[in-house]
Structures are given as C-alpha cells and as structure tokens.
Amino acid sequence: MPITRAIRLARWFTSPFFGQERSYWRAVTACFLAASTFWLLNALNKTYTTRITYPLLWAYDEQRYIPVKPLPTEVAVNVTGRGWKLLRKNLLLDVKPAEVRLRRLPATRFVTGQSLRPALQAAMEGLQFNYVLADTLWVEFDRLVTRRLPLTLSPSADGSALPYAAKFTPESVAFHGPARMVNSLASPYPVHLPQAPAGSSEGAIIVPIGGPELVQTQVQQVKVRLQPRPLLTLPLRVVPELRDFPEGQQFILRPATVQVQVQCFPEDSARLDRSQVHVLLHYGQFHSPDSSLQPVLSQAPAQARGVRILTPSVRVSQRRSGE
Numbered sequence: 117m118p119i120t121r122a123i124r125l126a127r128w129f130t131s132p133f134f135g136q137e138r139s140y141w142r143a144v145t146a147c148f149l150a151a152s153t154f155w156l157l158n159a160l161n162k163t164y165t166t167r168i169t170y171p172l173l174w175a176y177d178e179q180r181y182i183p184v185k186p187l188p189t190e191v192a193v194n195v196t197g198r199g200w201k202l203l204r205k206n207l208l209l210d211v212k213p214a215e216v217r218l219r220r221l222p223a224t225r226f227v228t229g230q231s232l233r234p235a236l237q238a239a240m241e242g243l244q245f246n247y248v249l250a251d252t253l254w255v256e257f258d259r260l261v262t263r264r265l266p267l268t269l270s271p272s273a274d275g276s277a278l279p280y281a282a283k284f285t286p287e288s289v290a291f292h293g294p295a296r297m298v299n300s301l302a303s304p305y306p307v308h309l310p311q312a313p314a315g316s317s318e319g320a321i322i323v324p325i326g327g328p329e330l331v332q333t334q335v336q337q338v339k340v341r342l343q344p345r346p347l348l349t350l351p352l353r354v355v356p357e358l359r360d361f362p363e364g365q366q367f368i369l370r371p372a373t374v375q376v377q378v379q380c381f382p383e384d385s386a387r388l389d390r391s392q393v394h395v396l397l398h399y400g401q402f403h404s405p406d407s408s409l410q411p412v413l414s415q416a417p418a419q420a421r422g423v424r425i426l427t428p429s430v431r432v433s434q435r436r437s438g439e
Contacts, residue, residue, distance in 0.1 A: 165195070165196040166194070166195065167192060167193070167194055167195075167249065168192075168193060169190040169191065169193075170190060170192075170193050170211075170214060170236060170240070171189060171211060171213040171214070172189060172190055172216055173213035173214065173215045174187050174215075174216055174218060174255075175215050175216065175217045175218070176219075176221060176257070177221070180259065181221045181222060181257045181258065181259060181260060182257065182260050182293065182294055183255065183256065183257055184256045184257065184294055184296075184330065185254075187255060188253050188255075191214075191229075191232065191236075191248060191250055191253065192248070192249040193236060193246070193247070193248050194246040194248075195240065195244060195246055212239045212241065213239060214232065214239040214240075215235055215238075215239070216232060216235050217235075218255070221257045222257040222258050222259060224257065225256065226252045226253065226254050226255065227252070227253045228251065228252055229249075229250055229251050229252065233248065236248070258294035258296055258297075259294070259295040260292065260293065260295070261292070261294075261295045261298050261299070262290055262291070262298075263291050263298045263301070264288050264289070264290045264291075265288060265289060265301060265303050265304060265305040266287060266288045266303065266304040266305070267282075267284040267287065267288060267304055267305055267307050267338065268282070268305070268306055269281075269306065269340075270307060270309070271306070278345075279344075279381075279421065280343060280344060280345055281342070282307075282340050282341065282342055282343070283340070283341045284307070284338050284339070284340055285338060285339040285340075285341075286334075286335065286338060289325060289334050289335060289338065290333070290334040291327065291331050291332070291333055291334075292331065292332045292334075293330050293331035293332055294330055294331070297331050298331060301327070301331075307326075307340070308323070308326065309323060309340075320340065320341045321339070321340050322337050322338075322340075323338055323339075324336065345381060347421055347422065348379065348385055349377055350377070350378045350385070350388070351375065351377055352375070352376045352377070352378055352390055352393055353373040353374070354376050354393055354395045355372065355373055355374075356369065356373075356397045356411050357394060357396050357397070357414070358396075358397055358399070359396050359397065359399065360398060360399040360400060362399070365435075367432050367433065367434055367435060368432070368433045368434075368435050369430050369431070370431045370433075371427065371430065374395050374426075374427040374430065375426040375427045376395065376423065376424065377424045377426060378416070378417070378420050379420065379422035379423070379424075380417075380419050380421050381419075381421065384419040387419055388419045389417050390417070392415055392417040393413075393415065393416055393417065393420075393423065394413070394415040395412065395413060395414065396411070396412045396413075396414045397409045397411060397412075397432065398412065407431060407432055407433060408429040408432065409430050409432055410428070411425050411430055413425060
C-alpha cells in the first residue's frame with residue numbers, strides 16, 4: 117500500500133533521531149547554525165538590484181518659508197549593491213539622507229524625480245543608484261509672516277453679544293505662521309471662553325488663545341477680567357394686537373399705540389428686528405370700571421436683553437356707528 121510505504125519511509129528517516137543523548141542534539145544544532153551562517157554570509161556577499169526607500173532631507177530658508185503640507189520623508193528608488201550595503205540601508209544604519217535644496221519658494225509646487233538624481237547619487241555610498249520610482253514629489257510652501265492682533269470675546273453660539281465686557285492681559289497677541297492663514301485671522305481676534313459664566317464677574321480667568329495648527333502665538337493663554345456691559349435703550353411705539361375680542365365689532369384704543377423700551381448691546385442693534393416686538397390686549401382681562409386692559413408682551417427679538425412696556429393700560433371702547 118502506498119500509505120504503508122510512506123510511513124515506513126518516514127520511520128526510516130526519523131529513526132536516527134530517537135533515543136539520542138543531549139550531546140547529540142547539541143552537535144546537530146551547531147551544524148545547522150554553522151550552515152545557516154555560511155549561507156547568510158554567502159548571500160550577503162552577492163550583488164543585487166532591488167527597490168528600497170531612501171530618506172530625504174529638505175533644505176530651504178526656514179526663517180522666511182514654512183511647508184503648509186508635510187514634506188515627503190523618503191522616496192522609493194531602484195539601486196544595485198552588495199547584500200551587506202542593502203541590509204544596512206534597510207536597517208537605517210549610518211545612512212546619510214539625500215539633501216534636496218529648494219530655492220524658488222513659495223512658487224515651487226513639485227520636485228521631479230530627475231531633479232532628485234544628483235542628491236541621491238551624492239548620498240548613496242557603496243550603492244549604485246539606478247532611477248527614482250516616483251515621477252513627482254509634491255510640496256507646498258508659504259511665506260512666514262507675523263501679525264499682531266487685538267483680542268475680543270467670541271460671541272455666543274447664536275451670534276449674539278455676550279452680557280459682559282472683557283479686559284485682556286496682554287491686550288494684543290502676535291501670530292506667526294503661513295501668510296494665508298495669518299492674514300485670514302479676524303481682527304480683533306475672538307477668544308473663546310471655556311465655559312461662559314452665569315453672570316458678570318470681577319475675577320480674572322485664564323483662557324487659551326487657540327488658532328490654526330501651523331500658526332504660533334506669542335503666548336499660549338491670556339488673562340481675562342470680565343466686567344458688566346452697558347446696554348443701549350431703544351424706544352418703540354407698538355400697535356397692540358387684540359386677542360379673543362368679539363367678532364364683527366370694532367373697538368377704539370386709547371392710546372392707539374403702546375410705548376415700549378427695548379434694551380440690547382450696541383453691536384446687536386443693527387440686527388435687532390423691531391417688528392418682532394408684539395404686545396397683546398386680552399379681552400378677558402378688563403379692569404373695571406374704566407374698561408382698560410393691561411398690555412402684555414407676547415414676543416421679543418432674540419437680540420433683546422430686556423423689554424419693558426411703559427404704557428400701564430389701554431382703554432378700550434366699542435366703536436359706535438358714525439364714529
């Protein structure tokens with residue numbers, strides 16, 4: 117049977133290894149190690165052509181320019197060399213990076229594989245450089261600028277102003293980074309409070325500056341002292357709306373309009389929609405004996421910080437025929 121023959125052959129091959137002493141196995145292990153070592157040394161002495169990644173070192177004027185995107189740290193190349201050299205390069209042992217100089221910044225947007233050839237040939241010691249596997253390496257730089265900006269508190273999440281003013285120490289901060297990012301920063305620069313306090317506070321709190329990732333600030337945080345803010349008072353005349361009055365009848369209001377005061381912060385006054393102030397007269401709340409109603413505020417703009425009705429009451433009378 118074929119299976120029986122295979123089993124006999126396996127037993128014949130493994131029988132010398134059974135029942136041997138420990139010294140025997142030590143000798144066998146030493147033989148295997150010696151054979152592996154000679155095979156490895158022989159393989160490393162041969163010449164190979166293969167693909168490796170080689171580190172790059174970018175040289176440019178760091179005082180005037182900054183990379184907007186991360187620069188490539190290595191490039192794939194095809195090289196020829198002995199196994200020892202290739203092993204050292206793969207293990208990054210005593211590897212001299214290829215220095216790539218960039219001169220026409222920030223106009224330079226890419227580096228071709230052909231332009232990398234001199235730097236790679238000069239850096240590779242003991243290896244024959246054949247060609248670069250990548251056609252183009254993309255880079256993006258911008259000018260380094262510094263801009264000093266005054267500080268202000270960031271508005272609320274709904275865009276309305278905060279109910280307190282802030283005094284910053286320092287009052288302005290210098291931002292240093294790519295020109296496009298720094299020049300796009302708002303002036304004054306908004307500083308966000310970690311958690312808006314419930315009311316005004318005379319105490320000082322420490323607030324981080326924040327900012328884009330590539331933009332550095334003169335200081336990482338500033339001291340903020342919160343102070344109460346004055347409100348702007350706007351007088352309004354509002355025609356009251358009649359609620360639950362009998363249908364088919366006409367009524368005369370004295371006065372015909374209700375005087376209202378709306379308070380807001382100065383920067384919110386331009387966005388304050390005065391038409392959103394609504395006052396109601398409810399028919400079921402007559403005050404005897406003069407048939408007067410107390411006006412009630414039913415709606416106010418979101419930017420309003422306070423609304424007060426100055427007209428205490430409105431006298432209501434039914435219009436007679438001929439009036």
